[in-house]
Amino acid sequence: MVAAILLPMGAACVAILVRGYAARIALVTALLTAAVSVVTAIAVVRNGPLEYAMGGWRAPLGITLRVDGLSSLMLLLSASVAVPVFVYAAAHYARARSDERQGADFWPLALLLWGGLNGVFLSGDVFNQYVAVELTSLAAVALVTLGEGDAALSAALRYLLSTFAASMFYLLGVGHLYAVAGTLDIPSLAGTLEAEAASYSAAALITVALLFKSALFPLHFWLPRAHSAAPSQVSALLSSLVVTSAAYLFLRLWTTVFVSVAVPVVGQIIGGLGACAIVWGSLQALRQQRLKVMIAYSTVAQMGYLFLVVPLVTSALSTPGGGALWGETAWSGGVYHAIAHALAKAALFLSAGVIVGAIGTDKIVGISGIARQLPVATYAFGIASMSLIGLPPSGGFVAKWMLLTAAFKSGQWWWAIAIAAGGLLTAGYVFLVLGQGLSQASSDRDVELKSTSKAIEYSAFALAVAALALGVRVAEPLALLRVGLPIEMP
Amino acid sequence: MEFLVGHYNYWVVVFLMMLGFYVVISRTHMVKVLVGLSVFQTSVFIFYISLGKIRGGTAPILIDGPAVYSNPLTSVLILTAIVVSIATTALGLALVVRINEAYGTVDEEEIDAIERADEAAVLEAR
Numbered sequence: 001m002v003a004a005i006l007l008p009m010g011a012a013c014v015a016i017l018v019r020g021y022a023a024r025i026a027l028v029t030a031l032l033t034a035a036v037s038v039v040t041a042i043a044v045v046r047n048g049p050l051e052y053a054m055g056g057w058r059a060p061l062g063i064t065l066r067v068d069g070l071s072s073l074m075l076l077l078s079a080s081v082a083v084p085v086f087v088y089a090a091a092h093y094a095r096a097r098s099d100e101r102q103g104a105d106f107w108p109l110a111l112l113l114w115g116g117l118n119g120v121f122l123s124g125d126v127f128n129q130y131v132a133v134e135l136t137s138l139a140a141v142a143l144v145t146l147g148e149g150d151a152a153l154s155a156a157l158r159y160l161l162s163t164f165a166a167s168m169f170y171l172l173g174v175g176h177l178y179a180v181a182g183t184l185d186i187p188s189l190a191g192t193l194e195a196e197a198a199s200y201s202a203a204a205l206i207t208v209a210l211l212f213k214s215a216l217f218p219l220h221f222w223l224p225r226a227h228s229a230a231p232s233q234v235s236a237l238l239s240s241l242v243v244t245s246a247a248y249l250f251l252r253l254w255t256t257v258f259v260s261v262a263v264p265v266v267g268q269i270i271g272g273l274g275a276c277a278i279v280w281g282s283l284q285a286l287r288q289q290r291l292k293v294m295i296a297y298s299t300v301a302q303m304g305y306l307f308l309v310v311p312l313v314t315s316a317l318s319t320p321g322g323g324a325l326w327g328e329t330a331w332s333g334g335v336y337h338a339i340a341h342a343l344a345k346a347a348l349f350l351s352a353g354v355i356v357g358a359i360g361t362d363k364i365v366g367i368s369g370i371a372r373q374l375p376v377a378t379y380a381f382g383i384a385s386m387s388l389i390g391l392p393p394s395g396g397f398v399a400k401w402m403l404l405t406a407a408f409k410s411g412q413w414w415w416a417i418a419i420a421a422g423g424l425l426t427a428g429y430v431f432l433v434l435g436q437g438l439s440q441a442s443s444d445r446d447v448e449l450k451s452t453s454k455a456i457e458y459s460a461f462a463l464a465v466a467a468l469a470l471g472v473r474v475a476e477p478l479a480l481l482r483v484g485l486p487i488e489m490p
Numbered sequence: 491m492e493f494l495v496g497h498y499n500y501w502v503v504v505f506l507m508m509l510g511f512y513v514v515i516s517r518t519h520m521v522k523v524l525v526g527l528s529v530f531q532t533s534v535f536i537f538y539i540s541l542g543k544i545r546g547g548t549a550p551i552l553i554d555g556p557a558v559y560s561n562p563l564t565s566v567l568i569l570t571a572i573v574v575s576i577a578t579t580a581l582g583l584a585l586v587v588r589i590n591e592a593y594g595t596v597d598e599e600e601i602d603a604i605e606r607a608d609e610a611a612v613l614e615a616r
Contacts, residue, residue: 127570134574138574138578150589150593153589157582157585160578160581160585161527168530171571172537175541178541179541
C-alpha cells in the first residue's frame with residue numbers, strides 16, 4: 001500500500017539522476033505500481049478496508065494511510081490511466097528525436113504526479129492530503145510548461161496562481177478544523193464536528209478550494225488553457241486524473257467530515273453549479289475551433305456531472321430511508337462517472353495527440369478525412385466519445401443511468417434535465433469532430449502525414465476500450481466500491 | 491473591546507490575508523501577484539502558529555517538573571507547509587523569468603493581447 005506512493009516517487013528521483021534510462025525506469029515502475037494497485041484491490045475485497053500507520057504511530061499521534069473500496073478504485077484508475085499514457089509517451093519520445101530533452105523532463109515529473117495522486121487517494125489525514133495535493137499540483141504545473149510555444153508558459157503560470165491560491169484556502173480550512181476538533185484524522189473528525197461558526201467556515205474554505213481545483217463552473221477559467229497548451233500525454237494525465245483527485249477529496253470530505261454541517265441548500269447550490277457547468281462547458285466546447293481546447297472544455301462539462309451527486313446525497317442523508325432508496329445509487333453513479341470520464345478523456349486526449357501529431361495542426365477543420373489514414377486513432381476517439389455521451393453499453397451510460405435513477409427517485413427531477421441536455425450537447429461536439437474525420441479528404445490538403453507508431457495508436461485505443469468495458473462489467477467495480485462505504489445513510 | 495484586543499493575532503492574520511488576496515486578484519504584474527500570494531501564504535502560517543501558542547507556555551522540551559508548553563503540532567505542520575510554499579514560489583518565479591524571455595513583458599494584460607493576436611493569426615492562416 002505504501003509502495004503505491006513510494007515506488008513512483010522513488011523512481012522519479014532516480015529518473016532525474018539517470019536521464020538516459022528515464023523512460024525504461026518509468027515503464028518498469030508503472031508496471032510495478034499497477035501490480036501493487038491490483039494486489040491492494042484484491043486485499044480490500046478479501047479483508048475489507050486496510051490501514052497503515054506511518055512509522056508505527058497510530059491515529060491520534062501519527063499519520064495513517066487508509067484504503068477502502070473508494071480509494072482502491074481510485075488507485076486502480078490512476079494505474080489504468082497512467083500505464084497506457086506512459087506507453088504512449090515512451091513510443092512518442094522514442095520516435096520524435098527533437099523532443100528528447102522534453103522526454104527527459106517528462107518522466108520524473110509524471111512519476112511524481114502519479115505518486116502525489118496516490119498520496120491523495122490513500123491519505124487518511126487532512127493535512128497529509130494537503131501535502132499530497134500540493135505535490136500533485138507542483139508536478140502538474142511543471143508538466144504544463146513542457147508544451148510547445150510561449151502559450152504553455154503563461155498557461156502554466158496562471159494554473160500555478162489559481163491552484164495555489166486555492167491550496168491556501170484549503171490549508172486555512174484545515175487550520176479551522178484543527179482548531180475546532182483538535183485532530184486531523186478523517187475518521188476522528190467525522191464524529192466530532194458540531195454545527196458552530198468555525199465548522200461552517202472550515203467547510204466553506206475547503207469546499208471553495210476543492211471546487212477551484214476540480215474546475216467547477218464558474219471556477220474553471222484556468223483549465224481550458226492549461227490542459228490544451230500541455231503536450232497530449234500530459235493533458236491526458238491532467239484532465240483525467242488531477243481534476244478527478246480534487247473531486248474525490250471533495251466527495252470524501254463532504255460525505256464524512258462535513259455531514260453535520262452540510263446544509264441541503266448548499267447541496268442544491270453546488271448541484272446547480274454542476275448543472276451550469278454541464279451546459280456552459282458543452283456550449284463552449286461546441287464553439288471551439290481547436291481540437292484540444294474543445295476536449296478541455298468537455299472536461300469542464302463532465303466535471304459538472306460529479307457535483308450533481310452532492311444535492312442527491314445530502315438530501316438522502318437528511319431523509320430517513322433515503323440512503324437505500326437513492327443515496328447509494330447516486331453515490332455509486334457519481335464515482336462511476338468519475339472513473340468512466342477519466343478513462344474516456346485520457347483516450348480522447350491521446351487519440352487527439354495522435355491526430356494532431358500526424359497532421360501538424362489542431363484545427364478541427366484540418367482533420368477532414370483522417371479516418372482513412374488513422375483508422376485506429378479515429379476509432380478510439382469514437383468509442384471514447386460514446387462513453388462521454390453516455391450511449392450504451394459504456395461506462396458513461398451506466399453512470400448516467402444511475403444518476404438519472406437517483407434524480408427521479410429523490411423527486412429532484414430537475415437534475416435529469418441537465419443530465420439529458422449534457423448528453424445531447426456532448427453528442428453535438430464530438431460528432432462535429434467525427435463528422436470532419438469521416439468526411440472525404442478535402443482536395444486542398446496535401447495528404448502528407450507524419451508517421452506514427454502502432455504503440456501510440458493502440459495505447460489510446462486501450463483506454464477507450466477500458467471505458468467501454470466499464471459498461472459491460474459493472475458488478476465488480478460496484479462491489480469494490482461498497483467495501484467500507486465512507487457514508488452512513490439513514 | 492476585550493474581544494478585539496484578546497484576539498489581536500487573528501486581526502493580524504485577517505489583515506495580511508486580505509492584503510495578499512487583494513494583490514493576487516487586482517494586479518496584472520506577475521511578480522506582484524506572486525508576492526501577494528506569498529503574503530497570503532504567510533498569513534495562513536501565522537494563523538496556525540498563533541493557534542498553538544499558550545500564554546506563558548514554553549517550547550515543548552523535556553524539563554524537570556511539570557511545565558506548560560505550547561502545542562508543537564501546528565509549528566510542525568507549518569514547517570512542512572513552508573517547504574511547499576518555497577517550492578511553489580520558486581517555480582512561479584522561474585516561470586516568470588521564462589515568460590519574460592518569451593514575451594518581453596510580465597504584465598498579464600499585455601501577454602493576453604499578444605496571445606490573442608497570435609491565436610487570430612493562426613486561425614486566419616488555413
